[in-house]
Amino acid sequence: MSDERWATPEEIGAARRRFEDAIPGYLPPMAHAIMLPGGDFARVNVGDGLLPAVILATLLGHAGGTASYPLDAATLDRAVAMLTPAEACTAMPHPNLAVWRWLHGTDGLTAVFLASLGESPDPAVGALTARLLAGREENPDGTTTLWRPVGPAELALIAESGYAAFPPRLPDQPIFYPVLTEDYAARIAAEWNVEASGSGHVTRFRVGTGFARRYPSRQAGGRDIAELWIPAEDVVELNAHLAGPIEVVSSF
Known part of the structure; x- marks a missing residue:
């Protein structure tokens, strides 16, 4: 392996x-990480780091599912x-390799793999799940409140649906990005949508928590x-x- x-x-x-x-x-896992002895995580991989994940899985006997x-x-x-041959590729970063080398000689580590964001009695799994659900507004009625900043064109399509649906993505929009807080949505609407299209609007909606938990929270510049x-x-x-209509809560 070392000659590769x-x-x-x-x-x-x-x-x-x-x-x-x-x-x-x-x-492949939805997310994976190495937990430090104190309970924090050296690096959390969400939907990426698939080569490091399968290398750890190979060594630890993990075939899939949620486990630590x-x-x-x-x-x-x-x-x-086993991962060192990857650093020959200078076209991409290798953050897991850097973290693993930094952890050299550390005892008491735990490798955690998540297949979903469900409940688990495993403390390490629970800690990583909580990390990936942090900041969400999960309601007692089984829904999660999310926000989405939109421009006038998208808002018009939402209105055409009776405020009951978001429009399909355009070919150059492979991802739909709802955000976890109204403040963050307002910042995008005021700073980006206004500049791009003349006005920006913050929508608020509730979606089933089971559906929302299929998608881990991703940091976009800070916790x-x-x-x-x-x-x-x-x-x-x-x-x-x-669950219920899409609401417009502010406009800029």
Whole structure:
């Protein structure tokens, strides 16, 4: 393994697939991280870091699902050796490799894999799940409140639906981005939508929490600036899980 060099993103992708194919029934995690002895996380990977994930899975006997595993220093060193060929590719960063090297010699680590954001009695799983749900307004009625800043064109389409649905994404819009706080939505509407299209509006809506938990919170510049990344093809399903109308709460 030490003689290998994966010098391009394509070679890294091929290496990842080889590791995945070697684990029967392997399913990449929604998120994964290494928990430090004090309970914090050195780095949280959400929908990325798939090569580091499968390397850890290979060493720890993980095939899929949600689980945590003790990670001793010797196993982490083996993981570093297995991931090192990837640094030959200078076209992309390698943050997990840097973190793993920084953790060299550390005892009491825990590798955590999440397949979903459900409840779990496992403390490490619960800690990572809580991290990825931080800042959400989950309501007692089983809904989650989200906000979305929109321009006048999108608002007109929402109005045409009777404030009952968000419009399909355009071809150059692969992701639908609702945000977790009204303040963040207002900042985008006032600073970006106004400049881009002359006006900006903040919408508020409630969606079933079970649906919302399919998408981990992603930081967009700080722990208080978070959003969900919902693929464009899931917007129809999002609309089916709306609880009540889409409301316009402010305009700029």
